Amino acid sequence: MRILLLHSSSDMYGASKILLITVKILKKCGHVPLVVLSEEGLLSQMLKKEHIEFRLIKLGIIRRKYFNFKGLINRLWTIWMAKNQLIRICNQEKIDLIYSNTAAVVVGGWVAKKCHLKHIYHVHEIIQSPSWFAFFIHKIIAKNTDHFIAVSHAVKNNLSTVIPENKISVIYNGLDYSSLSSNQLLEKKLSLNPNHLIIGMIARVHPWKGQSYFIDLAAALLQKKQNITFIMVGDAYPGNEYLYDELEAKIDLLGLKRHFINLGYREDISAILNTLDIFVLPSTAPDPFPTVILEAMACKKAVIATAQGGSLEMIEHQVSGIHIPLNNAQKASEIISPYLYDEKLRKNMGQVAQKKVNTYFSLTSFEKKILHLLTTIYEH
Numbered sequence: 001m002r003i004l005l006l007h008s009s010s011d012m013y014g015a016s017k018i019l020l021i022t023v024k025i026l027k028k029c030g031h032v033p034l035v036v037l038s039e040e041g042l043l044s045q046m047l048k049k050e051h052i053e054f055r056l057i058k059l060g061i062i063r064r065k066y067f068n069f070k071g072l073i074n075r076l077w078t079i080w081m082a083k084n085q086l087i088r089i090c091n092q093e094k095i096d097l098i099y100s101n102t103a104a105v106v107v108g109g110w111v112a113k114k115c116h117l118k119h120i121y122h123v124h125e126i127i128q129s130p131s132w133f134a135f136f137i138h139k140i141i142a143k144n145t146d147h148f149i150a151v152s153h154a155v156k157n158n159l160s161t162v163i164p165e166n167k168i169s170v171i172y173n174g175l176d177y178s179s180l181s182s183n184q185l186l187e188k189k190l191s192l193n194p195n196h197l198i199i200g201m202i203a204r205v206h207p208w209k210g211q212s213y214f215i216d217l218a219a220a221l222l223q224k225k226q227n228i229t230f231i232m233v234g235d236a237y238p239g240n241e242y243l244y245d246e247l248e249a250k251i252d253l254l255g256l257k258r259h260f261i262n263l264g265y266r267e268d269i270s271a272i273l274n275t276l277d278i279f280v281l282p283s284t285a286p287d288p289f290p291t292v293i294l295e296a297m298a299c300k301k302a303v304i305a306t307a308q309g310g311s312l313e314m315i316e317h318q319v320s321g322i323h324i325p326l327n328n329a330q331k332a333s334e335i336i337s338p339y340l341y342d343e344k345l346r347k348n349m350g351q352v353a354q355k356k357v358n359t360y361f362s363l364t365s366f367e368k369k370i371l372h373l374l375t376t377i378y379e380h
Contacts, residue, residue, distance in 0.1 A: 001096040001378055002032045004089065008061045008104040010041025012267070013204050014291030015124040018151075018173050019043070019101045022122075023052050025367045026374075034093060036086065042267070057085050062104045062137065065239055067130075079107045086111040097378050100145075103127060103137060109144030118377050122149040126158045126286045126309060138162040147377050149370075151289035152310035158286075169373055172313075173291055174366030177298035177358065179270065186268070186275040190261060192229060197340060200231035200276040202269060202292045203283075205243050209234070210282035210306065212250060213327060217282060219254050220333035225340045228259060233272055235265035273299040277346060278339060280304045284327060287311060297321070297357040300350035302339055304332075314361070320353040 003026060007019045020043060023033040027050070035054040037044055038061055047054045060079030066072060089095065090111060098115075100108035101122045112119035121141055127134040139162060148168045150156040156168045192198060199221070203209040211232060218230045236243045244264075251260050266272060269292070273279065279296035281287065286309030293314050296303050305311035307323035315321025322339070324332035339346050 001026075001374070002034070002094055003097045003099055003374070004086070004093070004095045004108075005033055005035045005099045005101060006059060006086075006105045006108045007035065007037055007043070008059070008102040010037045010039050010043040011204075012042040012046070014173070014289075015102050016043045017175070017291055018122075018124070020046055020050075021175070021363070021366070022099075022101075022370060023047070024050060025370065027052060029371060034089070034095070036089075055089065057082055059105055059107055062106060063237070067133070079110075082107045083110050083114070087114055090115040090117065097374065099374070100141075103141055106137070106140050109141060113144040118146045119144055120147050120149065120374065120377055121145045122151075123155055123159060124151050124288055126155055126288045128158070128285065135162065142167075147373070149373065152313050154286055154309045154313065155288045169369075171366065171369045171373065172361050173289055173294065174361050174363040175291065175294055175298070176363050177295075180273065180295060180298050186271050190231075190275070192275070193227070196227045196229045197225065197277050198229050198231065198275055199278045199280060200233065200272065201280050201282070202233040202272065203281060203290075205234050205236040205240070205247070207243065208283060208285035209287075210284045211243075211247050213282040213284055213306075213329065214280060215247065215250050215254065215256065215260075216329040217280065217324075217332055217336075218256060218259065220329040221336065221340065222256070222259060224333060224337050228340070229261065230256075230259055231261045231263060231272065231276070233263045233266050233269075269295060270299070273301060276301055277343075278302045278304060278336075281311070282306050282324065282332075283309065283311075285309075289314070293321075294357055294361050297350075297353035297361075300347070300354045302346040302349045303353060304336060315353065315356075318349075320349065320356045322349075 026033045036057050038059045058078050059082045060075050066075050098108050098112045098117050098119045103123050103125045109119050142163045150168050150170050156170050159168055201214045273296055279301045283306050289310035303321040306326050317323045
């Protein structure tokens with residue numbers, strides 16, 4: 001098959017990692033992937049390295065910053081222009097199937113309809129608010145889509161409010177965990193105190209990802225144990241850099257600066273994870289299926305996440321990870337407290353987590369399921 005893959009960004013956060021894995025699988029199995037991105041970035045560099053063809057076209061990606069009259073006009077015009085360019089590509093390259101990765105890409109179904117092609121949507125989001133937008137975007141993507149891939153049952157449940165369940169398949173993300181070498185550490189580079197417990201968070205800086213909650217949690221944990229260093233990793237979408245500044249200001253206001261290291265965007269995620277004693281992802285809205293949790297589990301880390309979204313399917317409370325309440329730092333700190341002092345407890349949990357990730361969220365399983373679904377949809 002010749003498959004046109006449309007993606008919403010050129011960063012290397014979770015959805016982009018899965019896109020790269022998917023195109024590598026397609027290429028390995030004899031298919032011909034052609035990726036379309038809106039801009040150059042780390043993902044386009046990785047595609048070049050893998051000798052995978054890609055094109056740059058402004059796809060009219062849906063972001064909250066366009067939720068105004070001028071922004072919506074901009075998106076409609078950009079999507080219209082993208083549609084015309086993509087139709088030409090489908091005709092010139094004799095495309096057999098269109099695959100849209102993330103709900104922020106809405107043009108794919110329109111192009112598929114115009115070119116009489118099958119269209120698959122790989123949804124990595126749980127869209128709940130604003131409610132008018134959630135309803136609108138689900139209706140738009142449902143209209144010209146033959147089948148949906150949901151990254152978790154939490155995502156499927158969200159989609160099924162508008163889309164028939166028989167049109168949605170759950171395929172858990174899978175990664176190549178062999179690259180997460182335990183020999184990579186950052187203690188010396190970061191001048192970390194060897195007597196400190198290292199607790200870290202890795203995520204795109206966004207209000208619902210929970211960086212602010214992480215800072216509140218740090219303040220609560222420091223009341224129980226002083227020798228802790230907290231590490232935050234991640235950057236904001238262009239135009240949202242103020243969020244990063246607000247986090248720095250909050251850390252300073254609470255007097256936590258000497259306990260915090262804010263690294264911004266990093267590519268050495270394996271080294272960072274292996275440096276941590278505990279990994280935290282305190283999302284304040286349902287996180288669909290955070291890839292970084294898989295990476296932390298593979299690195300045998302005690303994983304802490306809010307009890308919602310995909311994390312409920314990824315970790316079992318106090319077995320392969322810890323679930324904490326939403327926006328209640330004091331209660332969360334009480335749940336976490338035993339793991340601050342007991343290294344054996346943390347290590348045992350990390351070993352269970354690694355076993356689980358290799359059993360249920362493997363790259364082999366992902367490859368088998370994604371290939372079967374794409375082939376089935378195309379042939380029917």
